Amino acid sequence: MGHHSNWPEWVYVGVVIALMCWVGAEAWNAERLVEHIPADAEVIKVTGQQWFWSFEHEDGTKEIGELHVKVGKAYKFEIMSKDVNHSFNIHDYVVLLDAIPGRVNTVWFAPMEVGEHDIQCREYCGLIHYNMRGKLIVEEAEPSS
Amino acid sequence: MVLELQKPRPIWQIMFSTHHTDVGLLYLITSLAFLFLGGTLALAIRAELFFPNANGGYQIIADSMTFNRMFTVHGTTLIFLFILPFASAVGNYLVPIMVRYKDMAYPKLNAIAFWMIPPAGALIWLGFADFTWYATPPYSIISAPGPAADMWIFGLKILGISSVLGAINFTVTILKCKHPDMSMGQVPLLAWSFLTSSLIVLVAIPTFAAALLMLLTDRLGVSGFFNPAMGGDPIAYAHLFWFTFHPEVYVLVIPAIGMMYEIIPRFSRKPIFSHSSGIFAFVLLSMVSFSSWAHHMYATGMSFTEKTVFMIGTLAAVPASAMHVFNFIATMWNGRIKFATPMMWAVGGIALFFSAGAGGVVNAAMPLDFQTHDSYWVVGHFHLFVMGTIAFGSIGFFYYLFPYVTGRMYNERMGQIHFILSFIGTVLVFFTQHVLGLYGMPRRVYDYPPIPEWITMNQIASVGAMIIGVSMAIFLINMIYSSGKGKLADTDDPFNLGGKYYYPFEAKNPHH
Numbered sequence: 004m005g006h007h008s009n010w011p012e013w014v015y016v017g018v019v020i021a022l023m024c025w026v027g028a029e030a031w032n033a034e035r036l037v038e039h040i041p042a043d044a045e046v047i048k049v050t051g052q053q054w055f056w057s058f059e060h061e062d063g064t065k066e067i068g069e070l071h072v073k074v075g076k077a078y079k080f081e082i083m084s085k086d087v088n089h090s091f092n093i094h095d096y097v098v099l100l101d102a103i104p105g106r107v108n109t110v111w112f113a114p115m116e117v118g119e120h121d122i123q124c125r126e127y128c129g130l131i132h133y134n135m136r137g138k139l140i141v142e143e144a145e146p147s148s
Numbered sequence: 149m150v151l152e153l154q155k156p157r158p159i160w161q162i163m164f165s166t167h168h169t170d171v172g173l174l175y176l177i178t179s180l181a182f183l184f185l186g187g188t189l190a191l192a193i194r195a196e197l198f199f200p201n202a203n204g205g206y207q208i209i210a211d212s213m214t215f216n217r218m219f220t221v222h223g224t225t226l227i228f229l230f231i232l233p234f235a236s237a238v239g240n241y242l243v244p245i246m247v248r249y250k251d252m253a254y255p256k257l258n259a260i261a262f263w264m265i266p267p268a269g270a271l272i273w274l275g276f277a278d279f280t281w282y283a284t285p286p287y288s289i290i291s292a293p294g295p296a297a298d299m300w301i302f303g304l305k306i307l308g309i310s311s312v313l314g315a316i317n318f319t320v321t322i323l324k325c326k327h328p329d330m331s332m333g334q335v336p337l338l339a340w341s342f343l344t345s346s347l348i349v350l351v352a353i354p355t356f357a358a359a360l361l362m363l364l365t366d367r368l369g370v371s372g373f374f375n376p377a378m379g380g381d382p383i384a385y386a387h388l389f390w391f392t393f394h395p396e397v398y399v400l401v402i403p404a405i406g407m408m409y410e411i412i413p414r415f416s417r418k419p420i421f422s423h424s425s426g427i428f429a430f431v432l433l434s435m436v437s438f439s440s441w442a443h444h445m446y447a448t449g450m451s452f453t454e455k456t457v458f459m460i461g462t463l464a465a466v467p468a469s470a471m472h473v474f475n476f477i478a479t480m481w482n483g484r485i486k487f488a489t490p491m492m493w494a495v496g497g498i499a500l501f502f503s504a505g506a507g508g509v510v511n512a513a514m515p516l517d518f519q520t521h522d523s524y525w526v527v528g529h530f531h532l533f534v535m536g537t538i539a540f541g542s543i544g545f546f547y548y549l550f551p552y553v554t555g556r557m558y559n560e561r562m563g564q565i566h567f568i569l570s571f572i573g574t575v576l577v578f579f580t581q582h583v584l585g586l587y588g589m590p591r592r593v594y595d596y597p598p599i600p601e602w603i604t605m606n607q608i609a610s611v612g613a614m615i616i617g618v619s620m621a622i623f624l625i626n627m628i629y630s631s632g633k634g635k636l637a638d639t640d641d642p643f644n645l646g647g648k649y650y651y652p653f654e655a656k657n658p659h660h
Contacts, residue, residue, distance in 0.1 A: 033514070034514040094587075129216075133596070
């Protein structure tokens with residue numbers, strides 16, 4: 004082992020620790036902003052079950068497999084499950100949260116552009132997990148408002 | 149030292165022996181057999197994902213349930229029946245010699261711990277459960293078909309007990325049976341790695357052992373711990389599971405790092421840069437391994453505070469891991485490096501360990517985790533650990549151990565081809581899967597929609613997997629041929645390093 008000096012290792016460890024502190028602080032700050040749900044967000048109830056997604060809007064409209072939303076509006080998803088664990092995912096908008104029976108998880112998003120996006124299940128839920136997919140359809144906002 | 153195959157004995161003498169090298173040999177052969185079994189499943193999984201089924205693509209595996217069973221058994225096999233028993237094999241061979249004791253502390257317990265593995269492996273393979281290696285409730289309670297699920301639960305239960313017995317044995321051997329002239333600071337880093345990983349096992353495993361029993365009674369319908377229909381909470385299972393299995397990641401990786409600590413200084417023909425910082429990093433890793441379990445659960449709806457705490461706990465493991473990488477590089481610096489097969493595997497393993505760790509920092513950062521969680525990114529990420537780091541370290545060490553076990557040398561060129569193909573294959577499969585995850589492909593899927601980027605990357609990954617498959621076939625041929633017909637090894641210095649650079653394996657522990 005000898006009596007060589009070990010200072011390069013401690014400098015290196017110091018750099019790694021500083022880097023981790025920076026990553027942690029940035030992540031903390033970003034997550035804090037992302038999780039702040041706007042007060043005017045419209046609630047959409049999302050229910051996962053083997054093997055499809057259903058949605059209920061605030062006005063009582065129900066949809067299965069497809070979700071229609073308006074561009075530029077904030078939405079808050081209340082995610083539930085009827086049977087086993089699922090995970091509600093709109094990858095293009097980084098919406099991801101588990102649907103767990105007995106719990107209501109909330110996440111929000113605000114679509115910025117008109118278009119279609121995939122909705123999928125990201126938690127293993129059995130036979131047709133691979134095809135538990137839906138469509139998010141972002142529509143033009145009504146001009147009257 | 150051992151020369152198991154040079155002096156043939158009837159097989160029952162080895163099977164019923166309690167001598168540490170005999171038990172080590174049994175562990176070694178069992179773990180390698182399961183490596184090939186589990187690897188075959190991986191090739192089938194990758195073959196199925198080569199084409200999407202839509203638009204006339206064809207299916208290799210007839211239905212999704214078979215596919216789900218295959219990835220479940222693939223994961224369970226390679227973690228519990230390859231990586232852990234392989235580490236036990238190495239520990240059995242070398243720990244008693246390194247602490248200068250005649251055997252393990254409890255030889256009979258040692259043999260019992262091994263003999264629990266074949267029946268557990270049989271339960272897992274004959275059952276062929278489908279609920280992933282994580283056995284998520286409530287799926288595993290209300291939806292997973294029995295008796296496969298119950299057989300898996302019993303199999304894991306037996307493997308848990310086997311791990312605990314092995315861990316007790318290593319801990320006592322190292323702490324109580326080491327030669328009195330030897331201080332703890334002089335104990336080689338490989339033995340230190342077994343001490344620290346054994347201590348993690350002793351603290352971590354009982355939690356999952358309890359969870360398994362609760363899962364079983366839930367399945368029987370007599371309790372409802374994790375069943376929301378009976379007032380239970382699936383999240384409780386997630387906590388119990390990850391409290392065991394996040395530290396378990398370190399149980400898997402620490403002995404592999406210990407093996408690299410054995411290989412790298414010898415093939416660099418230099419002493420380890422800092423023995424004490426290696427010990428320090430092992431001890432630190434074993435402690436911080438318990439501070440990060442719920443980073444697997446960000447997406448279950450944890451509060452902001454919980455996520456922050458576990459993000460900090462996860463990032464805390466990075467400096468200790470980075471110390472190992474530093475130690476390896478500083479040891480190789482200015483060394484007279486000989487790139488024989490074991491050294492190639494170890495160096496490749498370090499490179500992939502670094503990549504896997506960098507990916508881990510991304511997962512730990514909360515907002516980024518919601519991009520990567522439960523996507524193919526995660527599959528790529530942990531395979532860089534289990535394949536790129538742990539299997540690479542283990543296979544490298546297997547080549548290193550080969551002359552001592554068989555008394556013969558493996559074919560060096562085939563060993564190097566094995567490494568090069570495996571390294572290329574590993575990069576193709578698992579780096580590609582990271583990108584695939586960023587494109588949003590969920591994990592554990594039997595089929596995927598025909599999105600052009602997904603198809604391309606799945607095909608790159610599948611080709612990479614087949615390259616690994618070819619390399620493993622070369623490995624198998626090399627092993628079988630060389631253990632019977634390879635050239636005799638110079639057991640004083642099988643790798644021509646100049647005698648003083650390698651471990652004094654001439655220390656003999658006669659069979660008793």
